[in-house]
Amino acid sequence: MALPFFSRSKNPVLERCRDDYLTKMRLKYAPYYHALGVPHGTTLPYEGHDVIMLSSNDYLGLSTHPKVIEAARNATLEWGTSTTGARSSNGSRTFHLELEERLAAFLEREACHVHSAGYLSCLTCLATFPQKGDVVFADKNLHSCMWDGLRLSHATVERFSHNNPDDLREVAAATHSPAPKILALEGVYSMEGHTCRLPELLAIGEPHGCFSIVDDAHGFGVLGRQGRGTVDHFQLNDRVDIICGSLSKSLASVGGFVAGSRDLIEYLRSNSKQTIFSAAIPPGQAAAAQAALEIMQTEPWHHERLWANTRRYRAMLQDLKLDIWGSETPAIPIVLGSKERVYIFWRALLEKGVFTVMSIAPAVPAGKDLIRTAISATHTDEQMDKIHDALVYALKKL
Numbered sequence: 001m002a003l004p005f006f007s008r009s010k011n012p013v014l015e016r017c018r019d020d021y022l023t024k025m026r027l028k029y030a031p032y033y034h035a036l037g038v039p040h041g042t043t044l045p046y047e048g049h050d051v052i053m054l055s056s057n058d059y060l061g062l063s064t065h066p067k068v069i070e071a072a073r074n075a076t077l078e079w080g081t082s083t084t085g086a087r088s089s090n091g092s093r094t095f096h097l098e099l100e101e102r103l104a105a106f107l108e109r110e111a112c113h114v115h116s117a118g119y120l121s122c123l124t125c126l127a128t129f130p131q132k133g134d135v136v137f138a139d140k141n142l143h144s145c146m147w148d149g150l151r152l153s154h155a156t157v158e159r160f161s162h163n164n165p166d167d168l169r170e171v172a173a174a175t176h177s178p179a180p181k182i183l184a185l186e187g188v189y190s191m192e193g194h195t196c197r198l199p200e201l202l203a204i205g206e207p208h209g210c211f212s213i214v215d216d217a218h219g220f221g222v223l224g225r226q227g228r229g230t231v232d233h234f235q236l237n238d239r240v241d242i243i244c245g246s247l248s249k250s251l252a253s254v255g256g257f258v259a260g261s262r263d264l265i266e267y268l269r270s271n272s273k274q275t276i277f278s279a280a281i282p283p284g285q286a287a288a289a290q291a292a293l294e295i296m297q298t299e300p301w302h303h304e305r306l307w308a309n310t311r312r313y314r315a316m317l318q319d320l321k322l323d324i325w326g327s328e329t330p331a332i333p334i335v336l337g338s339k340e341r342v343y344i345f346w347r348a349l350l351e352k353g354v355f356t357v358m359s360i361a362p363a364v365p366a367g368k369d370l371i372r373t374a375i376s377a378t379h380t381d382e383q384m385d386k387i388h389d390a391l392v393y394a395l396k397k398l
Contacts, residue, residue: 227303251292
């Protein structure tokens with residue numbers, strides 16, 4: 001028998017992790033972290049049978065486009081798999097500069113910086129441009145990356161009701177601080193599928209001297225001319241200071257970007273810890289994003305097909321009397337109102353070969369527990385018919 005003074009004392013962190021209720025429930029019901037097989041368009045193998053992917057952010061379906069795959073392959077053969085360093089030190093390469101120049105030109109900005117994750121790009125905008133003492137007017141439904149950035153900034157945060165100009169007007173009017181002010185928004189809110197009421201919100205923020213930051217991860221490639229995004233959709237390119245977003249959605253890669261004036265991007269490069277100390281995006285991923293950007297401008301049928309599928313899918317959900325939370329974009333939630341109903345619906349869809357994602361409180365507001373679905377340009381007519389049948393089956397299970 002081991003003597004007491006040789007026994008390891010209890011570790012409270014280990015105990016906390018072992019006893020975590022959320023983890024136990026996740027492992028029991030297994031709604032997340034599913035590993036799927038090699039894709040064939042929007043069909044993927046899962047546990048011995050094929051499923052239709054209905055929750056991917058690959059809006060334009062370019063992740064399996066031959067030109068994108070070839071570009072990634074050729075870049076990897078030429079440059080290797082990684083630059084093994086941060087951009088600020090040994091990791092910067094000419095292919096980074098070329099991608100940034102092309103993204104900046106596409107977004108009609110002077111400059112751009114590419115990070116190794118979209119979460120990182122959007123986080124660092126809110127961690128770097130606002131400072132302690134500044135006031136940030138933030139939509140309550142901002143993505144987690146932006147809230148994490150705000151916490152790091154130590155700025156004062158004034159929340160306003162989601163996409164609500166009237167509430168922003170009241171919040172701004174009640175804020176008498178002479179401190180610099182920032183307006184933080186998303187172009188498309190991915191859980192809700194809502195398009196930002198950008199013209200109205202900017203018009204309220206501008207008299208207060210607001211510096212504007214728009215996370216357009218889910219608007220880029222979807223809205224605007226050739227997919228230039230929400231800011232372009234509303235023709236407000238001269239009134240938004242910073243656009244940030246992701247390379248892992250319409251650009252079929254991995255990484256993120258921040259675009260703005262040259263002064264702003266150089267400030268970011270000097271003051272953002274997330275930019276200075278994070279590794280550079282690999283050559284294959286930079287090439288994939290650049291190829292996808294070129295396809296967005298030369299093959300318009302991907303964008304056209306995306307919206308044709310979106311209109312058909314939205315009409316299908318409305319005919320079935322499902323609550324889509326007023327979605328206006330290819331990101332379309334199915335709001336069911338409780339985690340129990342969401343789980344039943346999600347399992348039923350999976351039984352019929354349709355793969356979706358559950359989002360429950362606190363990830364969404366209480367009472368808005370939902371199935372997150374997203375349409376792609378590569379969904380076929382036959383798949384849309386199967387999705388309809390699966391939805392009918394899932395409804396009967398409730």
